[in-house]
Amino acid sequence: MEHAPAWLTNSLIYLSAAVIAVPLSRAIGLGSILGYLAAGIAIGPWGLGLVTNVEDILHFAEFGVVLMLFLIGLELEPRRLWSLRRPIFGWGSAQVLGCAVLLFAAGVAAGAPWRTSLVAALGLALSSTAIALQVMGERHLLPTSSGQAGFSILLFQDVAAIPILALIPLLGGVVDDGHAPGGPAWLEALRTVAVIGGIVLGGRLLLRPLLRIIARSRTQEIFTAAALLLVVAIAALMQMVGLSMALGAFLAGVLLAESEYRRELETDIEPFKGLLLGLFFIAVGMSIDFGVLARSPGTMALIVVALLALKAAVIWSIAGPMGIPAAERPVFTLLLAQGGEFAFVVFQAAAGARVFPAETSSLLIGAVAVSMLLTPLLLVLVDKFVLPRYSSGRRTLEEISTPQDAPVIIAGFGRYGQIIGRLLNAEGIRATVLDHDADMVEAARAFGYKVFYGDATRLDLLRTAGAETAHVLVVAVDDQEQSLRIIDLVREHFPHLELVARARDVTHWNALRDRGVVRVEREVFESSLRSGRTVLELLGHAPHEARRQAMRFRRHNLELFEKMYPHHRDRARMIAVVKAGRQQLEEQMARERAENEERKTKGDERMPGWDEGST
Structure with a gap:
């Protein structure tokens, strides 16, 4: 009897661990990320020992982060990204430099060599893009001020990882003689500029016509393959010249943000992103070296505490000047205080360049992994003990869960949606009303209105609200971007729905008309x-x-x-x-x-x- 190939056995192990651990973790309120990390610990070298090639899996799973950055780029049009240039380079540099200075000082004070302290400080100053953006997405924080600020800082960190990696050979036993591995330094710089320029020009001139040709074939699997090929090719080009794969994918996403195929690309890539991100978190759990932790538990604990405490102090201090509301600062601070996946690359490169021994690299990598493991647990504590102090009596509401069958759905029950709802109610017409503002829902219910708590930008909630059988959807939400996301989602999945939309201004009116919505009313006209x-x-x-x-x-x-x-x-x-x-x-x-x-x-x-x- 033939043995199953290694990839099949490993796939069985990863999927089984995820299917068992993640639902259990969510059931007890710890979230999916902690479930993935726990699954990785369980099947890794220090658990059941079912998987040993952790490094190979980690490198492959990092592609989940690349796909995530590509999808985020698709949501950012170039002019919107340009509007974020100040928080990206201003507050991003303040966070990285501020954290690096404090961590460097702590390392020197602890007696570590200055080279070790410097590389450790720079690596530990970076945060986990994967965990932070995943949590922000689950909590609907990305459109908020803290979400935008966190995204800006994380994007700067991806850029900052490039000069940090370039600095390492100059600090270690492998001294750079002015020539890069592939040739003279000036030639490498020219290649870098050429690759970035090629991505920008190709994104503007070639990608859209190419996607249009592929779309005309009307073969869904080929379009999916083309979407993945696009991200893989750009990631390979960026890595070829020593740049961040995630940064290249993000740039490609931004260039396609105004494309007519944006939603199709998102739909095709989203499942792969979710699976690979889950695999990434499993790999992080497997990479925790409990042997180093057992040999130096005090040192490991000290590094983790210093990492979280010093970074939290810097991030909290800049949260106020950045204009982040007080209620959003605890989660914002905690998500950026943890270590990041780029630290693994930095510390492995530092060990290879003999900046510090492999034992030190394992200790620092373990500290980063432990901080990533602790973050979901700390988030649970923040939700339970810290955020209620900022809630000012706001109640936590359950989202809509019972299927509805009303002929009309109203998304948003503010001053605009209320008038429409009251008119329909007076005429005896049933309507399913959704609103994502808990205070608004509570206030409306106090006056006898049946309003469900739910985010209409989520496909599952729209289905629960009865979008598959309803006749009319009224989009009356305040936020323009949220309004357009709802329209795009409905156009793709519920094309039979008649749309009636509220426009805040001329720009919003034009954006709605671009999407084929003709029943648009300006709210104050x-x-x-x-x-x-x-x-x-x-x-x-x-x-x-x-x-x-x-x-x-x-x-x-x-x-x-x-x-x-x-x-x-x-x-x-x-x-x-x-x-x-x-x-x-x-x-x-x-x-x-x-x-x-x-x-x-x-x-x-x-x-x-x-x-x-x-x-």
Whole structure:
């Protein structure tokens, strides 16, 4: 009887460990990440010993982080990334340098050589992108101020890992003579610039036409393969010139953020990202060297405590100036205080360059892994004992779980959604109402409204809310980006739903029209128009005259919006259309005022009909 190949046996072990450990961990409230770490410890060299090739698995599983950065890049358009340049390079450098200085001082004070202290400080200053972004995504923190700040700092850390790795050969026994492994330093720099330039130009000029050609084949598996090939190729190019694979994937995602295939790419890559991230956390659990921990438990504990305490002090001190609300600072601080996956690479490179012995490298890697293992546990403690102090009496609500079958779904029950809900209720029409603001849900329930707590950007909650059988979805949420995510999700998975959307401004209105949503109402337009009528009446206009002028302005404004829409990406042309339309309206109304005055002077007080000019 033939033995099963190694890859099949290992796959069986990894999947079995994950399937057993993760549901148990979530069931007792510890989260999925801790479940993956525990699974890795259980099957690793210091557990049951079922898997021993930890390094190979860790290198492969790091591709999960690469896919995650690519998906994050898809959510960031270039102009939005440009708007984050200050927090990325400003606060990112403040966090890395501040943490590195304190950790370096602590290492020197403990009697470690300055080279060891410097490399250890730089490596420990980095945080886990995988864990931090995973937790932020699960808690819906990425759109918040703390989520944006954390993402900016983590992105800077990915960039900072490059010069840190370049510095290591200069500090160790392997001295750089000015030549890189692949040739002269200037040639390596030229290759680096060429690769980055190729990614940028290719993303702008080649990727979209290529994806369009592949999409025309109407073969889903080939599009999925093309999406994976894209990320793998860019990661390989970046590693070829010694740069971060994750950074290259993120850059490619940003370049495709405005592509019409963005959602398709996200849908295809998301399952692979989840599986590989889980494998990455399992590999981290397997990489914890409990032998080093057993030989030097005091030293290991001291490093972990110093790592978490000193980094937390720096991060907490910059959280205030960054404008992060007090209630979001504990989780923000804890997620960035842990060690990161890039530290594994830094310490392994330092041991190879003889900056410090392999024993020290194992000790530091173990400390980083333990800090990553402790973070989910500390998050549980923060949720239980720290965050309730900031909640100001807010209650934790259960998300919608019972399937609904109402013909209408209303996403968002603020001042806009409430009016629609009350009108439908008065007409005896059932509606399923979702809102992700716990305070709003509690307040609405106190007045007798049936409102469910849930995030309408989640596919599973939309299905539970009855999106597969409903006829109409009203998108009345406040946040513009959240509104557009809901629209994109519904267009892809529930194309039968009729959409009625709330637009906050012209930019939002255009974005909704780009997605094919035609039933769009600007939230303050009608009320502002009514106030304008009141002002005209107070200035002496007859009520019917004020109404006629307001209705004429309304009709003109709606027509002008339709004329502007084809040019909304061309600012100069759009401004010209607006100016011409405004001048036309002013001239038309001036002529009417002159005609009215002429009639009055002739003694003819008759005015145009009450409804003239209305729609």
